[in-house]
Amino acid sequence: MTDTAPIAVALRGITKTFPGVLANDDVDLEVRRGEIHALLGENGAGKSTLMSVLTGLYQPDRGQILIGDETGSLRPVTIVSPRDAIGLGIGMVHQHFKLVPTQTVAENIILGMDGVPFVLDMGSVEADVAALSERFRMPVPVSAFIWQISVGEQQRVEILKALYRGAEILILDEPTAVLTPQEAAEVAATLRALAGEGKAIIFISHKLDEVMTVADRVTVLRKGRNVATVDVGATDKHRLAELMVGREVATTIDKDDGAIGPVVLRIDGVVARNDRGIVALKDLTLEVRAGEILGIAGVAGNGQRELTEVATGLRRVEQGTVTVDGEDLTNRPPVRFIDAGVSHVPSDRLGRGLAGNLPLADNMAMKAYRRPPIAAGPMLRRDRMRAFAGDLIERFNVDTPGPDTPARNLSGGNQQKAILAREITAGTWARERGRRPVLIAAYPTRGLDVGAIEDVRRHLIEQRSGGTAVLLISEELDELMMMSDRIAVLHGGEVMGVVAPAETTIEELGLMMAGEMRR
Amino acid sequence: MNLPYRVTLEKRLDAPRIVVWLVPVVSILVALAFGAIVLAVAGADPLEAYGQILTGAFGSLTAWLDGEFYAVSETVVRTVPLILTGLAVAVAFRMRFWNIGAEGQLVFGGVFAAWVALFLPGVIPGIPQTLWVYLPLMAVVAVAGGAIWALIPAFLKAYLDVDEIITTIMLNFVAILTYQYLFTGPWKDPEGQGFPGSALFPEFTWLPRLTGRVTLGLVLALAAAVVVWLIFDHTKLGYEIALMGENPEAARYAGVNRAGIIIVVMVLSGGLAGLAGFTETAGISHRLQQGLAIGNGFTGIIVAWVAKLRPGWIVVVAFLLSALFVGGDQLQISMGLPASIGAFFQGMILLFILGGDVFTRYRVKVARRPAAVAVEG
Ligand SMILES: Nc1ncnc2c1ncn2[C@@H]1O[C@H](COP(=O)(O)OP(=O)(O)OP(=O)(O)O)[C@@H](O)[C@H]1O
Ligand SMILES: [Mg+2]
Numbered sequence: 001m002t003d004t005a006p007i008a009v010a011l012r013g014i015t016k017t018f019p020g021v022l023a024n025d026d027v028d029l030e031v032r033r034g035e036i037h038a039l040l041g042e043n044g045a046g047k048s049t050l051m052s053v054l055t056g057l058y059q060p061d062r063g064q065i066l067i068g069d070e071t072g073s074l075r076p077v078t079i080v081s082p083r084d085a086i087g088l089g090i091g092m093v094h095q096h097f098k099l100v101p102t103q104t105v106a107e108n109i110i111l112g113m114d115g116v117p118f119v120l121d122m123g124s125v126e127a128d129v130a131a132l133s134e135r136f137r138m139p140v141p142v143s144a145f146i147w148q149i150s151v152g153e154q155q156r157v158e159i160l161k162a163l164y165r166g167a168e169i170l171i172l173d174e175p176t177a178v179l180t181p182q183e184a185a186e187v188a189a190t191l192r193a194l195a196g197e198g199k200a201i202i203f204i205s206h207k208l209d210e211v212m213t214v215a216d217r218v219t220v221l222r223k224g225r226n227v228a229t230v231d232v233g234a235t236d237k238h239r240l241a242e243l244m245v246g247r248e249v250a251t252t253i254d255k256d257d258g259a260i261g262p263v264v265l266r267i268d269g270v271v272a273r274n275d276r277g278i279v280a281l282k283d284l285t286l287e288v289r290a291g292e293i294l295g296i297a298g299v300a301g302n303g304q305r306e307l308t309e310v311a312t313g314l315r316r317v318e319q320g321t322v323t324v325d326g327e328d329l330t331n332r333p334p335v336r337f338i339d340a341g342v343s344h345v346p347s348d349r350l351g352r353g354l355a356g357n358l359p360l361a362d363n364m365a366m367k368a369y370r371r372p373p374i375a376a377g378p379m380l381r382r383d384r385m386r387a388f389a390g391d392l393i394e395r396f397n398v399d400t401p402g403p404d405t406p407a408r409n410l411s412g413g414n415q416q417k418a419i420l421a422r423e424i425t426a427g428t429w430a431r432e433r434g435r436r437p438v439l440i441a442a443y444p445t446r447g448l449d450v451g452a453i454e455d456v457r458r459h460l461i462e463q464r465s466g467g468t469a470v471l472l473i474s475e476e477l478d479e480l481m482m483m484s485d486r487i488a489v490l491h492g493g494e495v496m497g498v499v500a501p502a503e504t505t506i507e508e509l510g511l512m513m514a515g516e517m518r519r
Numbered sequence: 520m521n522l523p524y525r526v527t528l529e530k531r532l533d534a535p536r537i538v539v540w541l542v543p544v545v546s547i548l549v550a551l552a553f554g555a556i557v558l559a560v561a562g563a564d565p566l567e568a569y570g571q572i573l574t575g576a577f578g579s580l581t582a583w584l585d586g587e588f589y590a591v592s593e594t595v596v597r598t599v600p601l602i603l604t605g606l607a608v609a610v611a612f613r614m615r616f617w618n619i620g621a622e623g624q625l626v627f628g629g630v631f632a633a634w635v636a637l638f639l640p641g642v643i644p645g646i647p648q649t650l651w652v653y654l655p656l657m658a659v660v661a662v663a664g665g666a667i668w669a670l671i672p673a674f675l676k677a678y679l680d681v682d683e684i685i686t687t688i689m690l691n692f693v694a695i696l697t698y699q700y701l702f703t704g705p706w707k708d709p710e711g712q713g714f715p716g717s718a719l720f721p722e723f724t725w726l727p728r729l730t731g732r733v734t735l736g737l738v739l740a741l742a743a744a745v746v747v748w749l750i751f752d753h754t755k756l757g758y759e760i761a762l763m764g765e766n767p768e769a770a771r772y773a774g775v776n777r778a779g780i781i782i783v784v785m786v787l788s789g790g791l792a793g794l795a796g797f798t799e800t801a802g803i804s805h806r807l808q809q810g811l812a813i814g815n816g817f818t819g820i821i822v823a824w825v826a827k828l829r830p831g832w833i834v835v836v837a838f839l840l841s842a843l844f845v846g847g848d849q850l851q852i853s854m855g856l857p858a859s860i861g862a863f864f865q866g867m868i869l870l871f872i873l874g875g876d877v878f879t880r881y882r883v884k885v886a887r888r889p890a891a892v893a894v895e896g
Contacts, residue, residue, distance in 0.1 A: 354766070380753055380754050
């Protein structure tokens with residue numbers, strides 16, 4: 001990419017307010033053809049909002065959108081719907097995918113397109129899609145159903161969908177947040193190839209390493225405003241983090257040796273099936289002790305989800321036992337696990353962790369509404385519930401206008417913080433009741449900005465040092481190596497081995513994750 | 520479609536207060552305007568017809584000056600069961616449990632209440648035969664009757680995951696046929712000279728009247744509205760109901776017992792409908808006869824939905840719809856229009872209010888088409 005490449009799209013002075021929130025304040029952004037332009041900023045900085053304005057999901061209060069042609073001459077446009085956006089060659093892959101699980105890849109790609117003939121020749125559509133996926137080296141099983149394919153493949157389908165519609169400007173909102181490192185690397189290669197064809201790419205990410213390797217330029221937003229636009233060649237990770245957060249960010253974390261106590265969570269010889277009825281945990285045995293973080297490494301889909309569900313009472317166990325602090329809770333209802341002091345940060349925020357339409361206060365009280373002071377006998381004290389939520393919002397730095405905001409209006413990262421606040425607080429009550437708490441945290445830093453990641457990690461370490469048994473599931477091996485006292489590697493629903501971070505290497509973990517080595 | 524301008528809907532993030540109020544009012548006015556056209560086609564003067572509905576439902580000024588409130592009291596009489604069925608439906612709908620069976624549950628409540636009134640004095644003569652004992656007893660048994668009938672679909676859903684829409688609808692028919700069998704067969708009044716209906720209840724089982732034919736049932740219905748409001752907004756149960764309704768998976772995660780709450784909610788829902796069976800038999804008919812199953816359970820769905828499942832609004836909407844029924848009856852008498860005119864207006868109003876809701880949730884925008892699209896198209 002050169003500085004002289006024509007401008008593909010320019011946003012000028014975009015301002016967008018929500019009730020009580022100034023999400024974008026006079027923001028400028030310029031993206032050239034053939035450029036990969038990263039959009040960086042803290043959770044709630046207004047990145048998704050800005051892209052929603054560009055794709056016509058929201059109308060800006062003020063500001064202008066300009067589209068450039070091959071010569072770089074700009075003309076103002078009005079975009080009132082995603083349909084307009086795609087008409088102008090702007091396609092978006094959202095933070096949460098919008099695919100129909102019960103339809104095939106090819107069907108999803110043509111879904112909702114203009115000019116689709118009444119009688120469809122699926123054969124030719126599939127051929128077109130296959131050609132496209134060939135050209136950009138994005139293999140997808142064209143006639144498979146969405147529910148059958150992996151998250152990484154779904155991501156590719158979303159990208160192909162935009163390309164099939166003729167997108168010249170492609171926006172990706174945290175495309176790698178839910179991917180494995182290998183899948184993320186593939187996405188990066190794809191983006192490079194697309195840029196090579198002259199497409200303009202805007203991508204949002206919180207992963208600074210990724211931004212540094214993939215992007216040409218970076219625009220940083222803070223609290224809805226432009227902070228800077230820089231060439232990646234002229235900056236580094238630390239500088240970017242500082243621009244985002246406005247202070248220096250620690251990338252390592254202090255961890256004392258801690259006092260490891262007795263086994264609190266014991267999963268013994270457990271066999272369980274996944275939603276499709278296939279055995280997902282095969283005779284799995286794990287122990288988590290008080291005061292330790294047991295990291296779970298593994299490629300997504302190797303039993304992590306089922307493991308968290310078995311450990312929280314959300315999934316039936318066919319064989320084996322689940323014991324918490326000496327109490328046998330095998331196949332007991334989830335409420336018994338909650339009472340026993342098991343907290344859970346689920347991987348699926350909006351599907352399980354939150355009720356998006358309910359106020360934030362109700363969401364934060366999901367583990368607190370049964371106990372005083374919020375409960376008073378059968379009654380619910382709404383005033384105390386709001387106060388409780390207000391307190392958590394403050395203590396965990398959740399960025400929101402207040403406890404009455406519907407949870408779905410929070411930015412992705414702030415939803416995650418709200419869940420974490422709720423679960424950590426529930427753990428402290430268990431401790432007050434004289435129980436040893438357990439915290440099951442599935443991908444707790446996914447989608448968080450560097451500052452927030454630091455906060456979350458500090459919170460997890462704090463819980464561990466306070467005697468909580470922490471089960472940490474993560475895709476990032478660096479994170480697991482840094483945080484865990486021991487790491488268990490999952491492959492095909494089995495534990496390939498349990499190792500101490502000091503006595504292993506990333507390479508060794510990789511081999512175990514691939515099922516090629518046991519320890 | 521090559522107009523240079525295009526109308527689009529944008530989702531409102533936060534509907535202003537004025538819009539929330541104005542939209543239903545305008546919707547009703549539009550419904551009435553439509554109704555006027557239909558009335559005119561049917562050969563009636565719309566203005567006169569609306570006047571008749573008003574006086575039919577609320578009485579005339581001259582009547583009021585004479586201290587005559589018969590019309591409005593009849594409207595209140597019809598309001599009572601609608602409040603109760605509206606609440607019954609709202610409790611279940613709040614959890615997205617689609618209880619379409621309030622009609623059958625109401626009928627079962629009536630049947631149970633009738634059994635107490637007709638037979639309990641004979642079975643256990645020792646129970647003091649006074650209002651103070653018998654009325655509470657009948658009310659409780661009627662609630663139990665409605666609840667039991669509602670428990671069938673509740674259990675089927677909770678343990679076998681059987682779709683509740685089908686079961687609740689079907690059970691309406693079973694309930695209604697059972698009740699008709701009873702008052703035309705085994706419970707038929709031997710002295711009734713062929714008139715289909717049970718014997719008259721003893722007087723100590725009659726709900727006392729407040730004024731006109733308005734009974735204590737009104738107080739009961741209003742109290743029920745307050746209780747349901749309390750449950751919704753200020754109890755753990757209400758919190759769990761809302762959580763289940765919004766995201767069942769999150770509710771499970773939060774430790775809510777799915778089967779348990781389905782059962783509790785349906786006991787409440789069926790119980791409220793059963794209570795309506797009590798107010799109608801013990802308060803109005805004083806016997807089991809035709810006229811208990813006149814669709815209050817179904818109208819309750821309209822009431823609950825138009826009131827957006829909010830108890831306070833349910834009272835208001837029940838009163839307005841009841842006014843349409845009573846006023847519509849008046850049209851039939853004085854202008855010779857079909858009896859179904861009341862139901863017709865209800866349908867129109869429901870349609871327009873639900874349709875009008877689009878304007879509360881979305882903002883209508885008229886935008887210039889982007890040049891590129893216009894050229895392409
Ligand atoms: N529909 C909405 N209604 C009200 N407020 C909203 C809405 N959407 C976003 N916001 C608010 O606007 C601000 C910016 O949100 P946005 O989703 O753009 O952040 P983001 O930069 O994408 O954050 P993240 O990295 O966490 O995804 C946040 O404070 C958020 O709470
Ligand atoms: Mg976002």
